[in-house]
Amino acid sequence: MAKKILIIGGVAGGATAATRLRRLNEDDEIILFDKGEYISFANCGLPYYIGGTIKERDSLMVQTVEGMEKQYGLDVRNFSDVTKIDPEKNTVTVHNTQSGETYDESFDELIISTGAKPIVPKIKGLADAKNTFTLRNIPDMDQIKKYIADHNVQTATIIGGGFIGLEMMENFKQLGLNVQLVEMSSQVMPNLDFEMAQQLHSQINLHNVNLYLNDGLAEFQNDGKKLILQSGKELETDMTILSIGITPANDLAKDAKIELGFKNAIKVNKQLQTNYPNIYAIGDVIQVNNLVDGSETNIPLAWPANRQGRLVADIINGIPAEYPGTQGTSVAKVFELTAASTGDNEKTLQRQNIPYHVIHIHPNSSAGYYPGASPINLKLLYNDDKQILGAQAVGTKGVEKRIDVISTAMRFGAKVDELSSIELSYAPPYSSAKDPVNMLGYVADNEINHRTKTIEWDQVDRLVDEKATIIDVRNDFELTTGKIPSSKLIPLNQLRDRLNELPKDKTIYVYCQVGLRGYNASRVLANDGFDVVNIDGGFKTYKIAKY
């Protein structure tokens, strides 16, 4: 028997569900509602159209209302705000914002894919700040673009250094604007840990963006032309983008007594069902299981929305399927840098009191002797059970490839030392015979089997204070980039001949530029009976973190 299926929200999750539903069943009545004019658009492209990298506005419309109707035989209703769900009567109330008409529509099955909405804090002066915008959809984008065209904008301010804030920063720079970025926490890109984000801060400053960390917006003055920060700093601005975060677009669900969970996202089971079995929810609006640690979370990204859209259609059609949870794999371009991550970071793990080990390495993206190779700042987290907990990478080339490989390994339950067994493609323009991912596996293997002990960059200053024995095993010409205070230079090549200079009764801390020679030195010393600890990631990690 044909089913009647309603979908609220016609973009990443909703549109994907709709097309799959049609492919599975030609007879079902499928109605897709969106309150906006546009469905099926490329949210993720919006910043790049503003900056002019994407030239054709039309290219953002992955599908149109007409295309979806003709190609998939769907009933697509834009300008249709769903104002109420009645889970008892199995109806929704729809308000057509063009015609003004309001009507009820019944359903057998309902999919909620309403996404998220930008958080707009109640800040003094906001109501008068007509030069202040958020970015979520095509009309938002059009408004921002028009404001810049019409108002001789010279200086733009971005509040919030997450993905969207950073993308807007880059695109405003692309337009030749003066850009200032205000971020409340100590770092941009919260999916990274601090020392990894520091590389982004350095790049952001390099591009002459004025970066205000550890500071928040307190007040708009002068119709939004002046911003007062919490520190008291005053910034002049021609326009402001508020990108401090998003919150699930859960109003409909809340009113309908659909159960909410983490940060008021809709609770669903693995079949993406809410507490009403014929009402499903997907995308930014739902709570998901963190695949790494099992905690409840909300991960508003396009991959999960698309994936859940496909799965919910299958589930509604009786095909066995489930959504186990989200790893949070993501990537962003920050000027010439790429920053990517998957799984948990240290902050998340600490918050949950989950014990972990850390590795930092700085391998080349491809063979060092082949032109264009460039270092990747790569971090891995794992636990005593050898479970991979997360990875982060920053660099200019091959960055997302390594995160994708690690994400894949995690998805299929690889143990951390098994990273060394992954046969990755190698030719000089692409990688090294031991790929950076393999290298992580080797380093982990050495740690797990107690062939090396390491200490992290954030302990180094303490060591210096405590007057620990710190040996720099680099060559002397390398010291031009700096050194750890009070460290003593014994190049690795001379180490075997100078063991008598080292105390047997104290722990010796060794380091090199990236950790590799430090590790080799630590093996020489350990084999000789010294108690030795290698500074993980070498001077480079320390220096980047101290930026």
Add this chain to the structure above:
Amino acid sequence: MAKKILIIGGVAGGATAATRLRRLNEDDEIILFDKGEYISFANCGLPYYIGGTIKERDSLMVQTVEGMEKQYGLDVRNFSDVTKIDPEKNTVTVHNTQSGETYDESFDELIISTGAKPIVPKIKGLADAKNTFTLRNIPDMDQIKKYIADHNVQTATIIGGGFIGLEMMENFKQLGLNVQLVEMSSQVMPNLDFEMAQQLHSQINLHNVNLYLNDGLAEFQNDGKKLILQSGKELETDMTILSIGITPANDLAKDAKIELGFKNAIKVNKQLQTNYPNIYAIGDVIQVNNLVDGSETNIPLAWPANRQGRLVADIINGIPAEYPGTQGTSVAKVFELTAASTGDNEKTLQRQNIPYHVIHIHPNSSAGYYPGASPINLKLLYNDDKQILGAQAVGTKGVEKRIDVISTAMRFGAKVDELSSIELSYAPPYSSAKDPVNMLGYVADNEINHRTKTIEWDQVDRLVDEKATIIDVRNDFELTTGKIPSSKLIPLNQLRDRLNELPKDKTIYVYCQVGLRGYNASRVLANDGFDVVNIDGGFKTYKIAKY
């Protein structure tokens, strides 16, 4: 008790084993022999130094004899040709090619990492062809480079279209030479299937290389200045590179009655032991287990050599470890194109009578609306147990990333439909919300669950001959690039309204440009009771294959 360990061959496998052996044990006596002057060099960079992409000859020396001695406390003996292994006495005989001295050296453990040697067929006239070279090491490279510098070379000929042949082709072009490439089989790059290699053929021709397929070298004339092909064709040439393949450097092993296997590669167990438990062999010289189908094979690549070098050192030191086999993941640059693969191809599977299914897709490397996106020609092979058998990819961007992800999934036993569950990083400059790898998983899922039937490009001409009903669901403007003969145009957008034009008693074959709309059309038709088959990979796969 300290061990005495000898290693024959000081490059990828041997040098890696040596450094790891030292890190594991400071007391062992470790002697590394190489008959050449150079150890630890970047074999894979040789072609690029000839072509001038790599400018510094020294950068090819990853380690030097002195560096290895100082940094790792190894006894490195270059110019030291090992001429005999005595497995009973546990000695090797060494001939120092500089001093002329010959001596025996005893061992507790021996590692053979002698690599491979280029196959040089007995071709008439070869002895007089002083302009003919093979490329395996630094002296080979120097000779080629010097010959070009000294002899006003205008035209170079390459015999054999494998990795090294193709790299030499590109690098000779880089030098501005006229290049001709002669390949005995119907295609270059044997790890790819024919229709994938066709894209390379097209690229090679675009760069004005004269490509002679299905033809072999029969004779050198005029001191190597004239080449006679098996077809009778005559080619003028100033120099020739013989790159028709390699064979394991097994002489020592054979003389010592060490057991040989596949193509006379040394037989080893998972602990890399030969039939003499204290004699190990690694790298190009050994037989390995094909990880996909379990067959015996020989896969001469740098990743396995490096991996086995690490493992053999562990094994000798009593650390539990094994080498399960090789997948054969590889990549090569062919002008602007990248070609990569992992696992078995159709040719390998057919040879072994292993049944398989095929998928061809042509997704963009990144979001289509973001500038620089470029299509990837992606092929996947899998079987009825959902095992992934192999993958191949050709394109300009993100090619090796997808093969690396699939290789990782294979390594950890992912089922083919699980490819859709891998959470890959997405932002417009890098990928799509459904990554190409996810898409392969979705397509496989549809095939496995009989939601679509497909037919391959190589059956299309037969369909045309048999006057089958072939429906082209593209839009008419797309026909400018060509069409399948006798197909009838019904754009997907019109299909639902024109079902009456189609016969219910015959199989209907549908196609579009890449397979996606063909699949959607096949769902419309199947849901309506038609017997329908989609042409896998669409017109694009057919057209590339027919190049």
